Amino acid sequence: xxxxxxxxxxxxxxxxxxxxxxxxxxxxxxxxxxxxxxxxxxxxxxxxxxxxxxxxxxxxxxxxxxxxxxxxxxxxxxxxxxxxxxxxxxxxxxxxxxxxxxxxxxxxxxxxxxxxxxxxxxxxxxxxxxxxxxxxxxxxxxxxxxxxxxxxxxxxxxxxxxxxxxxxxxxxxxxxxxxxxxxxxxxxxxxxxxxxxxxxxxxxxxxxxxxxxxxxxxxxxxxxxxxxxxxxxxxxxxxxxxxxxxxxxxxxxxxxxxxxxxxxxxxxxxxxxxxxxxxxxxxxxxxxxxxxxxxxxxxxxxxxxxxxxxxxxxxxxxxxxxxxxxxxxxxxxxxxxxxxxxxxxxxxxxxxxxxxxxxxxxxxxxxxxxxxxxxxxxxxxxxxxxxxxxxxxxxxxxxxxxxxxxxxxxxxxxxxxxxxxxxxxxxxxxxxxxxxxxxxxxxxxxxxxxxxxxxxxxxxxxxxxxxxxxxxxxxxxxxxxxxxxxxxxxxxxxxxxxxxxxxxxxxxxxxxxxxxxxxxxxxxxxxxxxxxxxxxxxxxxxxxxxxxxxxxxxxxxxxxxxxxxxxxxxxxxxxxxxxxxxxxxxxxxxxxxxxxxxxxxxxxxxxxxxxxxxxxxxxxxxxxxxxxxxxxxxxxxxxxxxxxxxxxxxxxxxxxxxxxxxxxxxxxxxxxxxxxxxxxxxxxxxxxxxxxxxxxxxx
Numbered sequence: 001x002x003x004x005x006x007x008x009x010x011x012x013x014x015x016x017x018x019x020x021x022x023x024x025x026x027x028x029x030x031x032x033x034x035x036x037x038x039x040x041x042x043x044x045x046x047x048x049x050x051x052x053x054x055x056x057x058x059x060x061x062x063x064x065x066x067x068x069x070x071x072x073x074x075x076x077x078x079x080x081x082x083x084x085x086x087x088x089x090x091x092x093x094x095x096x097x098x099x100x101x102x103x104x105x106x107x108x109x110x111x112x113x114x115x116x117x118x119x120x121x122x123x124x125x126x127x128x129x130x131x132x133x134x135x136x137x138x139x140x141x142x143x144x145x146x147x148x149x150x151x152x153x154x155x156x157x158x159x160x161x162x163x164x165x166x167x168x169x170x171x172x173x174x175x176x177x178x179x180x181x182x183x184x185x186x187x188x189x190x191x192x193x194x195x196x197x198x199x200x201x202x203x204x205x206x207x208x209x210x211x212x213x214x215x216x217x218x219x220x221x222x223x224x225x226x227x228x229x230x231x232x233x234x235x236x237x238x239x240x241x242x243x244x245x246x247x248x249x250x251x252x253x254x255x256x257x258x259x260x261x262x263x264x265x266x267x268x269x270x271x272x273x274x275x276x277x278x279x280x281x282x283x284x285x286x287x288x289x290x291x292x293x294x295x296x297x298x299x300x301x302x303x304x305x306x307x308x309x310x311x312x313x314x315x316x317x318x319x320x321x322x323x324x325x326x327x328x329x330x331x332x333x334x335x336x337x338x339x340x341x342x343x344x345x346x347x348x349x350x351x352x353x354x355x356x357x358x359x360x361x362x363x364x365x366x367x368x369x370x371x372x373x374x375x376x377x378x379x380x381x382x383x384x385x386x387x388x389x390x391x392x393x394x395x396x397x398x399x400x401x402x403x404x405x406x407x408x409x410x411x412x413x414x415x416x417x418x419x420x421x422x423x424x425x426x427x428x429x430x431x432x433x434x435x436x437x438x439x440x441x442x443x444x445x446x447x448x449x450x451x452x453x454x455x456x457x458x459x460x461x462x463x464x465x466x467x468x469x470x471x472x473x474x475x476x477x478x479x480x481x482x483x484x485x486x487x488x489x490x491x492x493x494x495x496x497x498x499x500x501x502x503x504x505x506x507x508x509x510x511x512x513x514x515x516x517x518x519x520x521x522x523x524x525x526x527x528x529x530x531x532x533x534x535x536x537x538x539x540x541x542x543x544x545x546x547x548x549x550x551x552x553x554x555x556x557x558x559x560x561x562x563x564x565x566x567x568x569x570x571x572x573x574x575x576x577x578x579x580x581x582x583x584x585x586x587x588x589x590x591x592x593x594x595x596x597x598x599x600x601x602x603x604x605x606x607x608x609x610x611x612x613x614x615x616x617x618x619x620x621x622x623x624x625x626x627x628x629x630x631x632x633x634x635x636x637x638x639x640x641x642x643x644x645x646x647x648x649x650x651x652x653x654x655x656x657x658x659x660x661x662x663x664x665x666x667x668x669x670x671x672x673x674x675x676x677x678x679x680x681x682x683x684x685x686x687x688x689x690x691x692x693x694x695x696x697x698x699x
Contacts, residue, residue, distance in 0.1 A: 067104065067164030068097040071155045073140070084119070085173035087206040089141040092121075094155035096134045096164065103134030104159045111138050114152035118143055118172050130157070140170075144215060148174040177214065177261040178205045182268040184245075194249040194275035195316060200231070200268070202241040202259045210239020214261065219243055221257040223250035223272065227347070228321075231257065249275025249314055251322050275314035277323065277372045280379025283309040283350065291385035293430055294423065295335065295357045296495060296510055302388070302430040305356040308381050310368045312349045319349025325370045327353040334358025334494050336386060338366060359494030361387040361425050388430050389423035391483030391567055393525065396421050398479045398569035400463075402656035406631035406688050407442065407465025407575035408473050408624060414465075415573060417444065419479045420458040424489070428457020433481065437461055440532045440543060441468050441475035441575065451479075465575055470532070473626040474658070475573045478530045480547055483567040484511070485558075487522035496520055496562050511563055524558025527551070528568035574658045576631040577624030578690035583662075584621040587669075601695045604669060612675035615668050618646075618696075622654075622684060623662025630654045634686045636665060643678030644698045645670040654684075671698050 071094050075081045081090055092111055096104040111126040113119050121138050128136040140153065149172050156165040180203030192198060202219075204211040214236050223229035228250040234242035245257065250272045258267045286307035298304040312320045323345045329338045335358035345351045355366060366381040401416035417437065421429045436451040437444050445451060445461045452459035463477060487496050500518025501508040508515070529538045530545035538544050538556060546554035549566045558565075582596040587604055596602055604618060624630055634654040638646045647668040654663055672678055677699055684692045 065099060065162070067099055067157060067159040067162040068101070069109075069155055069157050069164040069166040070095045071153070071166040071168050073153070073168055073170065082169070083171035083173060084140070084142050085175035085207070087141065087175065087209060087211060089122075089139050092138050092140050092153065092155065092168075094128075094130075094136045094157070094166065096130050096136065096157045096159060098159050099162050103132070104130055104157065105132055105134060106130060107134070107136070107157045107159050109136035109155050109157045111140075111153060111155050114154070115149070118147055118149050118151040119153070119170070142172050142174075144213070147172050175206050176264065177211055177216065178264045179203065179217075179259050179261055179266045180205065182257065182259055182266045184268070184270070187270075191253075191271040191273040192247045193273050194247055194314065196247055198245045198247075198270065200243040200245050200257065200259075202243060202266075204236065204239055204241050204261065212236070212239075214241040216261045217241060218260050219257070221245075221255050222252055223247070223255040226250065226252070226321075229255060229272070245270070247272045248318070249320065274372060275316075275318075275320060276375055277320065277370055277377040278313050278315040278317065280325070280368050280370060280377050281311045281313060282368075282379055282381045283311050285309070285382075285384065290382065291387055292355070292357050294361065294386065294389035294494065295359045297389040297423070297430075302432075305354050306384060307352050307354050308366050308384075309350060309352045310379050310381075312345050312351065312370055312377075319345070319347070320372075321345055321347045321349060323349070323351070323370050323372065325351045325368050328367050328369070329355065330365045330367070331362055332358070333362040333364075334360030334386070336362065336364060355384060357386045361385070361427060361494075387423075387425070387427045389425065389427070389484075390564075391421040391429050391433065391481055392424045392486060393483065393523070393565075393567045394486045395423065395426060396479075396481070396483070396567045396569050398477070398571050400477075400571050400573055400656075402632040403572065403658040404574040404576045404629045404632045404654070404656065405465060406578055406686050406690075408469065408577040408626070410578065410688055411466045412464060414462045416460050417463050417477055417479075417571070417573075418458060418460040419452065419454075419481070419569070421454060421481065421483070421567075422457055424484075424487075424494075429454060431455050435459055435479055435481045437477060437479045438530055438545065438547075439463060439475060439477045440530060440545075441470050442466050442573075444477060463573055469575055471626075473575045473577070473624070473628050474534075475575055476530060476532055476534065476570055477573060478528065478545075478547075478568060478570045480528045480566040480568040482549075482564060485522055485525050485562055485565050487520050487562055490520050496522070515561060519562055522562040524560060524562075525565045526557050527555045528566045529554065531570065534572070572658050574628045576628055577626065578631070578686050578688060580622050580624055580630050580634075580662075580684050580692040582620050582622060582694055584619075584664075586617075586619045588616055596694060598692045599694075601697060604696050604698045606671065606699065612671050613673040615670040618667045618669050619664055620667075620682070620694075621662050621664050627661055629657050629659060629662050630684060630692075631686050631688075632656045634684055637683050637685075638667065639681040639683050639693075641678070641680040643672040643676045644680055646680050649682065669696075669698060 073081055073090050073092050075090055094109045096107050098104045107130045109128050119140050120143050121140055128138050130136045152167050152169050154165055154167040183201045185199035204214045219231040224231055228248045230246045232244045251274050254271050256267055256269050292306050293302040312323045314320050326342050327338050337356045339354055343351045363383050363385050368379045397420045399418050405413045405415045407413045419435045433454040442463050442465050444463045452461050491497055496510045498508050498515030498519045500516055527548045532543040548554050579598050585592045636649040636652050649665040649667050679697045682694045
């Protein structure tokens with residue numbers, strides 16, 4: 001048989017070699033999808049891999065590439081749990097395997113929460129080492145008893161440079177705290193005295209276990225609500241919250257204390273004593289001063305009553321509320337009254353009563369008395385004066401700083417006018433009593449008011465010289481004020497009494513009720529008027545100015561009844577001229593009736609029988625052109641005495657006077673001993689510097 005040989009082309013060989021190489025590579029990598037120990041048959045040879053000539057391969061184990069961590073949360077019995085609440089704790093167990101799948105020993109495992117503030121770890125670092133079994137543990141619990149929500153917890157470990165981690169989701173619930181039976185430490189045998197303290201124990205549990213905190217605990221009591229006790233929490237230990245109760249003088253007699261957390265609450269009672277009264281302090285009066293006016297004299301800023309305020313305090317100086325206080329006066333003269341006679345202190349310990357004046361002046365104090373726990377205390381007000389009734393006519397006066405001012409020829413010369421008022425007892429009237437003043441010449445008062453208001457019973461204005469100037473230089477000033485007419489208090493009750501009053505006895509009200517008859521004696525006054533001609537009678541055709549009281553027309557006679565009217569007083573001010581004249585020049589008892597003007601020469605004759613050296617008196621009368629005094633404070637002096645000796649004029653200064661005819665001045669003249677004729681000059685200088693001179697010759 002003839003043998004044939006087969007020749008393989010280079011291309012086919014090349015493809016076959018590449019196929020074998022690829023198969024070997026796949027076999028080494030465990031891939032290829034077939035038996036890793038078999039070799040695939042050559043292409044085109046269906047029996048390849050099943051016959052002789054094949055070479056078996058050794059199986060290979062897969063190689064791990066990372067650290068594996070598994071995490072579980074278990075309770076104290078080792079049972080898996082997924083939620084925590086209140087004070088519950090659980091254990092986080094992380095099992096760590098090396099990349100080779102073996103337990104990792106001594107590896108650090110870090111536990112962490114995905115959300116802050118929901119859980120805390122023990123240890124608080126959240127880290128732990130694995131044991132011989134590759135297990136690391138930490139404990140976990142809610143951050144507080146009220147914490148609620150969900151949180152992811154992870155455990156992470158690094159072994160042989162490979163990192164592995166695992167996590168669990170935990171539900172966090174707020175577990176309710178429960179308050180147990182309350183108790184006192186060393187409870188008092190009787191009532192708890194005021195300002196004493198007591199320890200209160202408050203058991204608090206969570207899920208039946210002693211709580212480590214009492215979050216949300218509220219403490220209150222009836223007396224705390226009144227402000228007469230305090231409850232101050234202390235520390236919690238072994239599930240018992242401590243608190244301190246202080247009785248600050250509770251008035252209830254028994255207090256109920258309540259401790260609550262959420263829907264859990266407990267109460268306990270305690271008998272308490274009210275605080276003893278330490279003092280009753282007088283606080284003050286509603287009046288700016290220390291006096292009120294007489295009954296029936298109120299109005300126009302005057303008060304007939306005053307509110308007195310006291311404060312009742314305990315031994316610690318704290319105000320005592322709810323204390324009944326009795327009031328009484330040291331005197332009830334003139335019908336003085338105190339009302340109410342009993343009142344109760346407010347929350348601050350304050351209590352008040354009113355004092356109403358009577359009709360007779362008197363000092364008075366008001367006593368405040370209160371009792372508590374069998375002890376009585378009394379407080380005394382400052383002295384209060386009942387005085388100062390309405391102005392009465394007989395106690396009104398009007399005065400001038402001086403009565404002759406240099407206003408006859410000069411504008412703007414001022415003089416003070418003062419009004420003084422008192423009541424029927426001579427006490428100055430209340431401050432603020434309004435007085436009107438009017439004048440027939442010049443101007444009086446200010447642009448704000450033509451009158452004045454009293455202080456300590458008096459007030460002043462200024463009269464200023466200007467036109468109008470009366471022809472005679474005399475200016476009348478009238479002051480008038482509302483007050484009561486003069487009366488005689490025959491029965492001494494301090495007020496005008498009407499025995500003929502037809503109403504109920506003791507109900508007559510002076511100035512309010514009419515008195516038809518039987519009243520006490522009084523002076524019935526007509527209306528006031530500005531008496532410009534000073535004749536004492538109102539004359540409608542003259543310049544007299546009427547001031548009707550409570551009427552539209554002037555009444556020349558009274559109304560026949562005692563009561564209110566315009567009290568009045570007047571004075572006269574001279575607008576003096578600046579230059580003078582002499583009259584009534586007298587040497588001894590011999591007088592010259594001539595009138596001498598400024599600059600005149602006046603002889604001073606001596607009787608022939610008189611020795612030249614004998615002294616003689618010389619008197620002169622000095623007045624202005626209206627025969628009124630020269631201005632107040634005009635200075636007189638003797639000048640240029642020649643061959644004669646003259647004493648200083650007496651008075652040497654014009655006094656305050658309104659006398660008609662002027663003022664008299666006296667000098668002593670002594671001639672020369674040799675009987676030589678002499679002379680001298682009498683000079684008058686006004687406050688405005690105006691000079692009047694008279695020359696006297698002596699023979």
